[in-house]
Amino acid sequence: MTIAALCRCSIVLIVLCMLSACGSFAPSAARSATTQPTGSTKTYGDLVVGFAQIGAESEWRTANTRSLQETANRLGVELKFADGQQQQEKQIQAIRSFIAQRVDVIGISPVVETGWDAVFTEVQQAGIPLILLDRHASVPDSLFSAFIGSDFVQQGRYACQEMVKLLNSQGNIVVLEGTIGSAPTIDRRAGFDECLRDYPQIHVLDRQSGDFIRARGKEVMKALLATHGTRIDALFAQNDDMALGAIEAIEEYGSKPGVDIKIVSIDAVRSAFEAMIAGKLNATIECDPLLGPPFFDTALKLVNNQPIHKWVKSADNIYRQDTASQELPKRQY
Ligand code: AHR
Numbered sequence: 103m104t105i106a107a108l109c110r111c112s113i114v115l116i117v118l119c120m121l122s123a124c125g126s127f128a129p130s131a132a133r134s135a136t137t138q139p140t141g142s143t144k145t146y147g148d149l150v151v152g153f154a155q156i157g158a159e160s161e162w163r164t165a166n167t168r169s170l171q172e173t174a175n176r177l178g179v180e181l182k183f184a185d186g187q188q189q190q191e192k193q194i195q196a197i198r199s200f201i202a203q204r205v206d207v208i209g210i211s212p213v214v215e216t217g218w219d220a221v222f223t224e225v226q227q228a229g230i231p232l233i234l235l236d237r238h239a240s241v242p243d244s245l246f247s248a249f250i251g252s253d254f255v256q257q258g259r260y261a262c263q264e265m266v267k268l269l270n271s272q273g274n275i276v277v278l279e280g281t282i283g284s285a286p287t288i289d290r291r292a293g294f295d296e297c298l299r300d301y302p303q304i305h306v307l308d309r310q311s312g313d314f315i316r317a318r319g320k321e322v323m324k325a326l327l328a329t330h331g332t333r334i335d336a337l338f339a340q341n342d343d344m345a346l347g348a349i350e351a352i353e354e355y356g357s358k359p360g361v362d363i364k365i366v367s368i369d370a371v372r373s374a375f376e377a378m379i380a381g382k383l384n385a386t387i388e389c390d391p392l393l394g395p396p397f398f399d400t401a402l403k404l405v406n407n408q409p410i411h412k413w414v415k416s417a418d419n420i421y422r423q424d425t426a427s428q429e430l431p432k433r434q435y
Pocket residue numbers: 159160161162163236237286314340341342343368369389
């Protein structure tokens with residue numbers, strides 16, 4: 103064979119090799135495809151997933167972390183878990199380290215809504231599917247594969263509807279809001295305020311952030327009571343932990359939570375049911391933290407290039423004092 107013929111033959115072989123490799127590539131699962139023979143399907147045992155959690159600010163968050171870790175163990179998924187300690191910078195570092203480790207899928211619950219474009223673009227350029235869990239981010243839809251979580255705006259509307267009934271459509275409210283700039287804080291406020299516009303005799307006296315933390319809820323409620331005193335008819339706490347902290351502040355002030363000051367909150371964690379049974383909390387709107395199963399289901403579908411829902415929406419209920427003791431034994435978190 104002449105040198106020219108050999109060269110022609112090598113070029114054909116190289117092109118054939120490239121074509122067969124490209125044929126097994128999937129745009130949203132580039133890395134997994136390189137380790138997979140053409141046509142094979144990945145199972146949970148093959149998956150390596152990185153998850154950038156917010157922290158451990160509430161009973162809800164602890165239940166959410168437990169759901170992810172227990173589900174990963176049960177399914178045999180390798181989960182690389184990073185605790186962001188409430189800091190966006192730490193979550194960004196975690197994502198960069200997951201990219202460097204070439205995980206199959208990255209998940210994140212973004213502590214705040216904005217400031218993610220650059221790092222999410224890096225994830226996309228690395229060809230790794232990205233799932234937003236629990237909290238969404240203000241980024242173009244093309245920068246993430248799926249969002250799994252609740253409709254926070256609807257939760258705000260439900261909370262307002264409960265409040266309207268408890269107040270017979272008139273009275274003064276104070277609001278304990280969550281982390282400033284976070285999706286649940288922004289959306290729950292939007293839903294609550296939208297519904298409140300139909301009730302001009304209900305007034306919001308004040309709203310302050312308690313950062314979704316019980317101790318902060320107590321501290322801020324104490325300050326609100328010092329400022330507004332007995333003019334406060336009701337409290338809307340954007341999560342149960344802050345409501346539970348506020349209950350302590352109200353008792354220390356000498357008023358009766360759930361009676362003198364009506365209270366509606368969000369999450370439906372066990373302690374909220376105990377507070378409802380004790381008559382100290384009037385209603386709680388569920389926010390399902392058990393997101394481990396839909397998260398890994400979506401992750402597996404993504405690496406196998408199967409169809410997924412862009413928003414896997416949780417179904418959330420409303421719980422009140424009258425059914426709290428029946429419901430408590432059924433609660434999983
Ligand atoms: O993002 C969900 C919220 O975050 C929960 O309502 C709250 O408890 C948590 O910390």
